[in-house]
Amino acid sequence: MKDAQQARVRWHQLSLYIDNHLHDRYLAPPLTLVVAALLTLWVPVWQAVLWAGLELVAIAVYTCVYLQFRRAAKPLDEAVWVRRIAWAHGVHMAMWSSIVVWAYVPGNLTSLMFVMLVHVGLISLTVVMSNPHRRLLMSDLVAPTVALVAPPLLDGTLFSAGLALLGIFYIALMLMVGLKIHASSTETLVLRERNSELISELEQQLKTDGLTGLKNRDHFITTARNELERHARYQQPVALLMVDIDHFKQINDTYGHLAGDEVLKAVSNVFVDMVRTSDCLARLGGEEFAVLMPQTGLDAAMAAAERLRMAVAKVRCPLDEDVVAPTVSVGIAIAPDGNETLSSLMRRSDLAMYDAKGRGRNCVVVAPDRNAKQVA
Numbered sequence: 210m211k212d213a214q215q216a217r218v219r220w221h222q223l224s225l226y227i228d229n230h231l232h233d234r235y236l237a238p239p240l241t242l243v244v245a246a247l248l249t250l251w252v253p254v255w256q257a258v259l260w261a262g263l264e265l266v267a268i269a270v271y272t273c274v275y276l277q278f279r280r281a282a283k284p285l286d287e288a289v290w291v292r293r294i295a296w297a298h299g300v301h302m303a304m305w306s307s308i309v310v311w312a313y314v315p316g317n318l319t320s321l322m323f324v325m326l327v328h329v330g331l332i333s334l335t336v337v338m339s340n341p342h343r344r345l346l347m348s349d350l351v352a353p354t355v356a357l358v359a360p361p362l363l364d365g366t367l368f369s370a371g372l373a374l375l376g377i378f379y380i381a382l383m384l385m386v387g388l389k390i391h392a393s394s395t396e397t398l399v400l401r402e403r404n405s406e407l408i409s410e411l412e413q414q415l416k417t418d419g420l421t422g423l424k425n426r427d428h429f430i431t432t433a434r435n436e437l438e439r440h441a442r443y444q445q446p447v448a449l450l451m452v453d454i455d456h457f458k459q460i461n462d463t464y465g466h467l468a469g470d471e472v473l474k475a476v477s478n479v480f481v482d483m484v485r486t487s488d489c490l491a492r493l494g495g496e497e498f499a500v501l502m503p504q505t506g507l508d509a510a511m512a513a514a515e516r517l518r519m520a521v522a523k524v525r526c527p528l529d530e531d532v533v534a535p536t537v538s539v540g541i542a543i544a545p546d547g548n549e550t551l552s553s554l555m556r557r558s559d560l561a562m563y564d565a566k567g568r569g570r571n572c573v574v575v576a577p578d579r580n581a582k583q584v585a
């Protein structure tokens with residue numbers, strides 16, 4: 210498993226632990242009051258009140274820690290949070306385990322049963338609620354385990370030794386159950402992580418041209434439409450460059466399709482280097498590329514197209530025994546206020562590109578502006 214994925218899974222486990230235990234804030238206070246009332250059977254009222262008071266403070270403290278964790282959205286400092294949570298919840302577990310000290314009267318069966326019942330319940334709740342995070346499950350179990358096993362051992366009778374043994378079996382069983390649930394929840398979380406990674410990979414692939422790694426036609430159309438709408442709203446100019454490799458069929462026919470692919474990749478790399486990241490560069494198909502340049506007027510578009518053309522002209526592709534020097538023809542169309550449909554802008558820049566082919570290739574031609582074309 211990759212480190213980042215592992216970290217995300219551990220953070221999810223911590224979040225699940227917190228989600229489970231946040232229910233404590235509703236369950237634990239009334240339970241504390243009931244147990245404190247029962248404690249008065251063995252201790253003076255002030256001691257029961259003191260125990261309840263301390264426990265209510267412990268509940269308030271760990272609830273605050275949990276709520277703070279909820280606000281810490283990033284899986285940074287995971288170890289710090291595990292420590293913090295272990296301390297905050299550990300105090301609460303220690304308080305419940307201290308019931309032994311308050312309520313256990315050696316030789317008194319009712320008191321023994323009370324102490325054991327409290328801790329059997331505590332251990333099963335811990336296993337159910339703490340298992341999403343294995344380290345916290347382990348640390349949560351320590352205090353109640355000692356408290357479940359210690360009182361019968363303190364008695365020193367055979368009956369109590371049997372009870373202690375039963376307690377140890379019970380804890381071992383619960384621990385196994387807890388670890389099994391932990392393992393299956395970890396598997397689920399790993400699968401969930403892998404799923405979301407695959408979905409984002411798939412989304413990326415859907416936008417990308419497999420051969421060149423540039424954006425594909427579909428992505429270009431969607432992005433370019435949005436850009437045009439945005440520029441029409443702010444009345445800003447947009448330029449579209451249509452770029453086509455010259456005599457590409459000849460390269461394919463002479464050196465083969467795979468060699469042609471190498472030329473396509475080499476030319477694409479030049480585009481990637483030359484085009485600004487704010488521009489939308491895509492391979493529309495075959496040997497045709499498009500660059501949509503936001504907030505770009507005619508002069509800047511012509512300069513960019515010329516730079517692109519010259520950079521491609523410098524490319525040398527060693528194929529078989531030969532060296533191929535590809536060139537491109539570029540057509541430019543400008544929507545001065547962004548107010549033009551994408552299909553009209555593409556058609557105009559396409560015509561300009563074909564015009565460049567007609568003028569001998571390896572050159573840049575600007576499409577007449579839309580109004581001039583309508584008049585003609």
Ligand SMILES: Nc1nc2c(ncn2[C@@H]2O[C@H](COP(=O)(O)OP(=O)(O)OP(=O)(O)O)[C@@H](O)[C@H]2O)c(=O)[nH]1
Nearest residue numbers: 454455456457458459461466467469470495496566
């Ligand atoms: N190697 C390779 N060739 C492709 C790919 N897609 C399209 N082609 C080829 O690109 C060639 C395009 O040829 P044409 O449209 O005649 O254009 P051209 O030879 O570049 O001629 P001009 O555009 O007029 O300069 C065809 O032979 C297609 O088979 C591809 O992904 N890889």
